[in-house]
Amino acid sequence: MSVLCCRIPDFLIALACRQTPAWAGRPLALVGPDDRLWAVSPEAQQSGVQVAMRPAQAQVYCPEVLLHDLDIAASRQAQAEVLAVAGRWELPVEPLTWGALYVDLHLVGKNAASVRPLAVELGQRVRSACGAALQPALGWDSGKFTAHAAAVQVMPGHVRLVDKADEVRFLTPLPVTLLPLPPLHLQQLHWLGVYTVGQFAALPAAAVWQRFGAAGKLAQRWAQGKDDRPVQGRGARTAAVTTVTLDPPTGRLSPVVAGVMASLQPALAQWAKALVGLRHLHLTLDFVAAADHHLDLTFVEPAGQPARVEAALVQHLTALTWPGAVQAVRWQALATGELLAQQPTLFDLPDARSDAAAGVAAALAGRYGVVLWRSQVVEPGHPVAERRSHFHTLLAA
């Protein structure tokens, strides 16, 4: 395999600065349609502003931050331009995220010498099409993960080619946070003293499997340079349609959400094992005595957590005016994508307090076992103190 990764760092911010040059070099955050930050400039990140914060939170961290609505149409158009530039070779091109894509070069170049002119040409084409503000960084290797890691490591306007022989040497000192593992697993690795990709690659495979499951095993293979995922061009797959029938038809939100999530969760779990998340979900609501309604849920970054998908679903269904009761829902995963290394939580979980407890308990459980409890008095008058109450773990909160 021969994979070239083209990545424009801070794509959305660079795009906004290209349209309004006065914003360049200033703390800037772009607000998405869900009233959350979708992109944050490096200057704002230095003050503690992060993606997925609310605008008010961002102003607390950085009072000087410029908050502007994200121009989604312009962003999509720019993304399409980048894809079109990469698609001129008529080679398979797979979009990764905003301003990042993979190109499969195995038909035209299999070693560094033959790939270098192609990479330089692609970089020049992207720069001439999108302007000097959107400088791409390019990485090449025989696998997707290493190619992406090379593109992350290199400066914009440069290319990093990793030979198969140098792959392990290149990957070994990189931070383990480059792997798209869930935050909890990365935290456990930190506690275990595993800080680099090389350390993770050297762990016993059975131990990784036991602690981190199938996703951890796959990530370890990538860390060892054994990434054999093909570049999947667009339009190559057709997703199956799943129908959820609601009997009796209901006009309430919760049964509809529960029905969709029940059928969606196995698919999410299956994708999570392959470190893949949901990027685009198409929903068709079949109303009784009314026309069908179509909904499109697009995620700024592939979503792997059911809570995120559920929160987005609730948000869209709440904003919708229901003309009647729903008798069936059909959903189709139109696009999935590789999970990114840092997954922000875009939405508040339903009960912040109990989930905070559960989150802390789950994080500590990885290191100490079940140690956090909450007590409840069940028989206050019992003469034996131990029988007056019982403890239940916070993990179930």
Next chain:
Amino acid sequence: MSSAKQRRLASAVASIQQRYGAQALVRGGDLNGRTLPHIATGFAALDAITGCGGVPLAALTLLSGRSTSGKLTLAYKLLAQAQHSDAQHTVGLLDLSRTADPDYVQRCGVDLERLWVARPVAGRQAVNLLGDLMQRGGLRLLVVDSLTDLAAAPEGLRSLHALLPHLAQLLRTSGGALVLLDEPHAPWLRWLNLDSSQRVRQAAALHIEMRREQWLRRGDALVGYRAQAQVLKSRWVQGGRSTVVEIVFNGTVRASESW
């Protein structure tokens, strides 16, 4: 000072306060009379002698005393007070002795829904958990019952001594309070280097020792006890002050200075 200089100074102060917050730069004179962030104990007389209005936030407090001296009840009262100051505040109890009775804790006024009870294996794991809870728990107050159990094993004691320098920073970052319960140690132990809590006492901002003075009776019935609380060390006032508190266990625990 000329008016131009004054204007420049005022402008500089305003810009710093705007950037880093109003508390980032204040005049020295404004610090006088400012109340330190604290959790009231619920015993007004005791609050008055600690020098900070109770148990300080973002600092370490040591509460020592023999069994039935009232230190655990005082700690539970502190948990309740910490919860009452804000409906969102969560508190924690590191129950190393595994003797916490939720019924009694509840009767001391603690909302059990907002109380996390941690029961780790004593030793190094417990010390590490203490650090993690302070760092990530977002707790308003964490009570450790007790320091004796925490430092029972030599490795636990070593870990605790290693954690102490970082603990001050953790407390400042989290803004929560940490209360360690301890048994009193005989003075001669320190000469034999057997006093395990000496370094904790040095690190503590406040050290209160409880002593039971007498049982309170109503007729033949035992209704509570009177205890003496002495401030052995305080970062804000001279140590040595003491007061008397009465702990009544007729169904509920009341904070009353007189019967």
